[in-house]
Amino acid sequence: MKLSEHKSLVSETGKARLRLIFREMEPYGEDFHKLIWEELFEGEWNEKIKLDKEDLSEILGDDAWVADVHSFREEEGIAVLRLGTHGPTDSEGTVWQLYTWREWDLIRNREHRFIMVCDYPFEEFRDDRAEKYRVWWNSKRKAAKQGSVYNADKPRT
Known part of the structure:
Protein backbone atom coordinates (compact mmCIF):
# COMPACT_ATOMS: atom_id res chain seq x y z
CA MET A 1 0.00 0.00 0.00
CA LYS A 2 1.54 3.28 -1.13
CA LEU A 3 0.70 6.33 1.01
CA SER A 4 0.97 9.96 -0.02
CA GLU A 5 0.54 13.25 1.79
CA HIS A 6 -2.49 14.91 0.22
CA LYS A 7 -2.26 18.09 2.29
CA SER A 8 -0.32 19.49 5.23
CA LEU A 9 -1.19 22.52 7.38
CA VAL A 10 1.20 24.02 9.92
CA SER A 11 -0.29 25.98 12.83
CA GLU A 12 0.41 29.68 13.34
CA THR A 13 2.90 28.86 16.10
CA GLY A 14 4.75 26.45 13.82
CA LYS A 15 4.68 23.86 16.60
CA ALA A 16 1.83 21.71 15.29
CA ARG A 17 0.66 20.44 11.94
CA LEU A 18 -2.13 18.41 10.39
CA ARG A 19 -1.32 15.91 7.68
CA LEU A 20 -4.00 14.43 5.43
CA ILE A 21 -2.74 11.07 4.21
CA PHE A 22 -4.27 9.20 1.27
CA ARG A 23 -3.45 5.75 -0.07
CA GLU A 24 -3.19 4.95 -3.74
CA MET A 25 -5.86 2.65 -5.12
CA GLU A 26 -5.34 0.16 -7.95
CA PRO A 27 -5.62 0.64 -10.86
CA TYR A 28 -6.04 4.40 -10.23
CA GLY A 29 -7.23 6.95 -7.71
CA GLU A 30 -6.76 7.70 -4.04
CA ASP A 31 -8.65 6.97 -0.84
CA PHE A 32 -8.52 8.58 2.60
CA HIS A 33 -6.14 6.76 4.94
CA LYS A 34 -5.78 8.97 8.04
CA LEU A 35 -5.55 12.49 9.43
CA ILE A 36 -2.59 13.03 11.74
CA TRP A 37 -2.03 15.85 14.24
CA GLU A 38 1.68 16.13 14.96
CA GLU A 39 3.60 18.32 17.40
CA LEU A 40 7.14 19.57 17.00
CA PHE A 41 9.39 18.54 19.89
CA GLU A 42 13.17 19.01 19.86
CA GLY A 43 13.19 19.40 16.09
CA GLU A 44 11.13 16.27 15.33
CA TRP A 45 7.45 15.82 14.48
CA ASN A 46 5.67 13.42 16.84
CA GLU A 47 2.16 12.03 16.38
CA LYS A 48 -0.34 13.40 18.89
CA ILE A 49 -3.66 12.23 17.43
CA LYS A 50 -4.61 10.04 14.49
CA LEU A 51 -8.08 9.73 12.97
CA ASP A 52 -8.84 7.08 10.37
CA LYS A 53 -12.02 5.87 8.64
CA GLU A 54 -12.98 3.66 11.57
CA ASP A 55 -12.67 6.55 14.05
CA LEU A 56 -14.85 8.82 11.91
CA SER A 57 -17.36 6.10 11.04
CA GLU A 58 -17.95 5.47 14.77
CA ILE A 59 -19.26 9.03 15.05
CA LEU A 60 -20.80 9.67 11.62
CA GLY A 61 -22.02 6.15 10.94
CA ASP A 62 -21.55 3.80 7.99
CA ASP A 63 -18.52 4.95 6.00
CA ALA A 64 -16.91 8.35 6.59
CA TRP A 65 -13.69 10.04 5.48
CA VAL A 66 -11.79 13.33 5.42
CA ALA A 67 -11.80 14.79 1.92
CA ASP A 68 -10.00 18.08 2.69
CA VAL A 69 -8.64 20.26 5.48
CA HIS A 70 -9.23 24.01 5.44
CA SER A 71 -7.75 25.25 8.73
CA PHE A 72 -6.54 24.20 12.16
CA ARG A 73 -6.67 25.89 15.58
CA GLU A 74 -4.00 24.14 17.58
CA GLU A 75 -4.87 25.74 20.93
CA GLU A 76 -8.42 24.32 20.76
CA GLY A 77 -7.72 21.15 18.81
CA ILE A 78 -10.32 22.19 16.23
CA ALA A 79 -9.96 21.70 12.47
CA VAL A 80 -12.28 22.75 9.65
CA LEU A 81 -12.73 19.60 7.58
CA ARG A 82 -14.63 18.60 4.48
CA LEU A 83 -16.06 15.22 5.43
CA GLY A 84 -17.60 12.66 3.13
CA THR A 85 -20.20 10.08 4.10
CA HIS A 86 -22.15 7.47 2.18
CA GLY A 87 -25.85 8.05 1.92
CA PRO A 88 -28.65 5.65 1.07
CA THR A 89 -28.65 3.42 -2.00
CA ASP A 90 -31.23 4.50 -4.58
CA SER A 91 -33.57 2.19 -6.54
CA GLU A 92 -30.93 1.73 -9.26
CA GLY A 93 -28.27 0.61 -6.78
CA THR A 94 -26.30 3.87 -6.77
CA VAL A 95 -24.80 4.80 -3.41
CA TRP A 96 -25.01 8.54 -2.81
CA GLN A 97 -22.26 10.52 -1.11
CA LEU A 98 -22.72 13.61 1.00
CA TYR A 99 -19.93 16.14 1.57
CA THR A 100 -20.07 18.67 4.37
CA TRP A 101 -17.79 21.26 5.95
CA ARG A 102 -17.60 20.95 9.74
CA GLU A 103 -15.49 22.15 12.62
CA TRP A 104 -14.16 18.93 14.10
CA ASP A 105 -12.85 18.48 17.65
CA LEU A 106 -9.78 16.32 17.06
CA ILE A 107 -9.20 15.66 20.76
CA ARG A 108 -12.67 14.27 21.44
CA ASN A 109 -13.31 13.02 17.87
CA ARG A 110 -16.65 14.75 17.52
CA GLU A 111 -18.33 17.51 15.61
CA HIS A 112 -17.74 20.90 17.20
CA ARG A 113 -19.92 22.85 14.77
CA PHE A 114 -21.69 22.03 11.52
CA ILE A 115 -20.85 24.59 8.83
CA MET A 116 -22.55 23.63 5.56
CA VAL A 117 -23.51 20.96 3.03
CA CYS A 118 -21.39 21.00 -0.13
CA ASP A 119 -23.10 21.35 -3.50
CA TYR A 120 -20.49 19.06 -5.08
CA PRO A 121 -17.67 16.80 -3.76
CA PHE A 122 -14.74 19.15 -4.43
CA GLU A 123 -16.38 22.37 -3.24
CA GLU A 124 -13.82 24.61 -1.57
CA PHE A 125 -14.55 26.24 1.76
Missing part, protein backbone atom coordinates in the same frame (compact mmCIF):
# COMPACT_ATOMS: atom_id res chain seq x y z
CA ARG A 126 -15.76 29.82 1.37
CA ASP A 127 -16.52 31.97 4.39
CA ASP A 128 -19.17 33.97 2.52
CA ARG A 129 -21.12 30.87 1.47
CA ALA A 130 -20.76 29.32 4.92
CA GLU A 131 -22.23 32.46 6.49
CA LYS A 132 -25.21 32.47 4.09
CA TYR A 133 -25.84 28.81 4.88
CA ARG A 134 -25.61 29.49 8.63
CA VAL A 135 -28.17 32.33 8.36
CA TRP A 136 -30.51 30.13 6.29
CA TRP A 137 -30.17 27.19 8.71
CA ASN A 138 -30.77 29.35 11.78
CA SER A 139 -33.94 30.79 10.20
CA LYS A 140 -35.20 27.22 9.55
CA ARG A 141 -34.51 26.25 13.17
CA LYS A 142 -36.25 29.36 14.47
CA ALA A 143 -39.31 28.69 12.29
CA ALA A 144 -39.44 25.06 13.45
CA LYS A 145 -39.35 26.15 17.10
CA GLN A 146 -42.26 28.50 16.42
CA GLY A 147 -44.22 25.66 14.80
CA SER A 148 -44.54 27.36 11.42
CA VAL A 149 -44.14 25.72 8.04
CA TYR A 150 -40.99 26.99 6.37
CA ASN A 151 -40.09 26.01 2.82
CA ALA A 152 -37.28 28.39 1.92
CA ASP A 153 -34.71 27.02 -0.47
CA LYS A 154 -31.11 26.71 0.57
CA PRO A 155 -29.28 29.90 -0.49
CA ARG A 156 -27.13 29.73 -3.60
CA THR A 157 -24.19 31.93 -4.43
Whole structure:
Protein backbone atom coordinates (compact mmCIF):
# COMPACT_ATOMS: atom_id res chain seq x y z
CA MET A 1 0.00 0.00 0.00
CA LYS A 2 1.54 3.28 -1.13
CA LEU A 3 0.70 6.33 1.01
CA SER A 4 0.97 9.96 -0.02
CA GLU A 5 0.54 13.25 1.79
CA HIS A 6 -2.49 14.91 0.22
CA LYS A 7 -2.26 18.09 2.29
CA SER A 8 -0.32 19.49 5.23
CA LEU A 9 -1.19 22.52 7.38
CA VAL A 10 1.20 24.02 9.92
CA SER A 11 -0.29 25.98 12.83
CA GLU A 12 0.41 29.68 13.34
CA THR A 13 2.90 28.86 16.10
CA GLY A 14 4.75 26.45 13.82
CA LYS A 15 4.68 23.86 16.60
CA ALA A 16 1.83 21.71 15.29
CA ARG A 17 0.66 20.44 11.94
CA LEU A 18 -2.13 18.41 10.39
CA ARG A 19 -1.32 15.91 7.68
CA LEU A 20 -4.00 14.43 5.43
CA ILE A 21 -2.74 11.07 4.21
CA PHE A 22 -4.27 9.20 1.27
CA ARG A 23 -3.45 5.75 -0.07
CA GLU A 24 -3.19 4.95 -3.74
CA MET A 25 -5.86 2.65 -5.12
CA GLU A 26 -5.34 0.16 -7.95
CA PRO A 27 -5.62 0.64 -10.86
CA TYR A 28 -6.04 4.40 -10.23
CA GLY A 29 -7.23 6.95 -7.71
CA GLU A 30 -6.76 7.70 -4.04
CA ASP A 31 -8.65 6.97 -0.84
CA PHE A 32 -8.52 8.58 2.60
CA HIS A 33 -6.14 6.76 4.94
CA LYS A 34 -5.78 8.97 8.04
CA LEU A 35 -5.55 12.49 9.43
CA ILE A 36 -2.59 13.03 11.74
CA TRP A 37 -2.03 15.85 14.24
CA GLU A 38 1.68 16.13 14.96
CA GLU A 39 3.60 18.32 17.40
CA LEU A 40 7.14 19.57 17.00
CA PHE A 41 9.39 18.54 19.89
CA GLU A 42 13.17 19.01 19.86
CA GLY A 43 13.19 19.40 16.09
CA GLU A 44 11.13 16.27 15.33
CA TRP A 45 7.45 15.82 14.48
CA ASN A 46 5.67 13.42 16.84
CA GLU A 47 2.16 12.03 16.38
CA LYS A 48 -0.34 13.40 18.89
CA ILE A 49 -3.66 12.23 17.43
CA LYS A 50 -4.61 10.04 14.49
CA LEU A 51 -8.08 9.73 12.97
CA ASP A 52 -8.84 7.08 10.37
CA LYS A 53 -12.02 5.87 8.64
CA GLU A 54 -12.98 3.66 11.57
CA ASP A 55 -12.67 6.55 14.05
CA LEU A 56 -14.85 8.82 11.91
CA SER A 57 -17.36 6.10 11.04
CA GLU A 58 -17.95 5.47 14.77
CA ILE A 59 -19.26 9.03 15.05
CA LEU A 60 -20.80 9.67 11.62
CA GLY A 61 -22.02 6.15 10.94
CA ASP A 62 -21.55 3.80 7.99
CA ASP A 63 -18.52 4.95 6.00
CA ALA A 64 -16.91 8.35 6.59
CA TRP A 65 -13.69 10.04 5.48
CA VAL A 66 -11.79 13.33 5.42
CA ALA A 67 -11.80 14.79 1.92
CA ASP A 68 -10.00 18.08 2.69
CA VAL A 69 -8.64 20.26 5.48
CA HIS A 70 -9.23 24.01 5.44
CA SER A 71 -7.75 25.25 8.73
CA PHE A 72 -6.54 24.20 12.16
CA ARG A 73 -6.67 25.89 15.58
CA GLU A 74 -4.00 24.14 17.58
CA GLU A 75 -4.87 25.74 20.93
CA GLU A 76 -8.42 24.32 20.76
CA GLY A 77 -7.72 21.15 18.81
CA ILE A 78 -10.32 22.19 16.23
CA ALA A 79 -9.96 21.70 12.47
CA VAL A 80 -12.28 22.75 9.65
CA LEU A 81 -12.73 19.60 7.58
CA ARG A 82 -14.63 18.60 4.48
CA LEU A 83 -16.06 15.22 5.43
CA GLY A 84 -17.60 12.66 3.13
CA THR A 85 -20.20 10.08 4.10
CA HIS A 86 -22.15 7.47 2.18
CA GLY A 87 -25.85 8.05 1.92
CA PRO A 88 -28.65 5.65 1.07
CA THR A 89 -28.65 3.42 -2.00
CA ASP A 90 -31.23 4.50 -4.58
CA SER A 91 -33.57 2.19 -6.54
CA GLU A 92 -30.93 1.73 -9.26
CA GLY A 93 -28.27 0.61 -6.78
CA THR A 94 -26.30 3.87 -6.77
CA VAL A 95 -24.80 4.80 -3.41
CA TRP A 96 -25.01 8.54 -2.81
CA GLN A 97 -22.26 10.52 -1.11
CA LEU A 98 -22.72 13.61 1.00
CA TYR A 99 -19.93 16.14 1.57
CA THR A 100 -20.07 18.67 4.37
CA TRP A 101 -17.79 21.26 5.95
CA ARG A 102 -17.60 20.95 9.74
CA GLU A 103 -15.49 22.15 12.62
CA TRP A 104 -14.16 18.93 14.10
CA ASP A 105 -12.85 18.48 17.65
CA LEU A 106 -9.78 16.32 17.06
CA ILE A 107 -9.20 15.66 20.76
CA ARG A 108 -12.67 14.27 21.44
CA ASN A 109 -13.31 13.02 17.87
CA ARG A 110 -16.65 14.75 17.52
CA GLU A 111 -18.33 17.51 15.61
CA HIS A 112 -17.74 20.90 17.20
CA ARG A 113 -19.92 22.85 14.77
CA PHE A 114 -21.69 22.03 11.52
CA ILE A 115 -20.85 24.59 8.83
CA MET A 116 -22.55 23.63 5.56
CA VAL A 117 -23.51 20.96 3.03
CA CYS A 118 -21.39 21.00 -0.13
CA ASP A 119 -23.10 21.35 -3.50
CA TYR A 120 -20.49 19.06 -5.08
CA PRO A 121 -17.67 16.80 -3.76
CA PHE A 122 -14.74 19.15 -4.43
CA GLU A 123 -16.38 22.37 -3.24
CA GLU A 124 -13.82 24.61 -1.57
CA PHE A 125 -14.55 26.24 1.76
CA ARG A 126 -15.76 29.82 1.37
CA ASP A 127 -16.52 31.97 4.39
CA ASP A 128 -19.17 33.97 2.52
CA ARG A 129 -21.12 30.87 1.47
CA ALA A 130 -20.76 29.32 4.92
CA GLU A 131 -22.23 32.46 6.49
CA LYS A 132 -25.21 32.47 4.09
CA TYR A 133 -25.84 28.81 4.88
CA ARG A 134 -25.61 29.49 8.63
CA VAL A 135 -28.17 32.33 8.36
CA TRP A 136 -30.51 30.13 6.29
CA TRP A 137 -30.17 27.19 8.71
CA ASN A 138 -30.77 29.35 11.78
CA SER A 139 -33.94 30.79 10.20
CA LYS A 140 -35.20 27.22 9.55
CA ARG A 141 -34.51 26.25 13.17
CA LYS A 142 -36.25 29.36 14.47
CA ALA A 143 -39.31 28.69 12.29
CA ALA A 144 -39.44 25.06 13.45
CA LYS A 145 -39.35 26.15 17.10
CA GLN A 146 -42.26 28.50 16.42
CA GLY A 147 -44.22 25.66 14.80
CA SER A 148 -44.54 27.36 11.42
CA VAL A 149 -44.14 25.72 8.04
CA TYR A 150 -40.99 26.99 6.37
CA ASN A 151 -40.09 26.01 2.82
CA ALA A 152 -37.28 28.39 1.92
CA ASP A 153 -34.71 27.02 -0.47
CA LYS A 154 -31.11 26.71 0.57
CA PRO A 155 -29.28 29.90 -0.49
CA ARG A 156 -27.13 29.73 -3.60
CA THR A 157 -24.19 31.93 -4.43
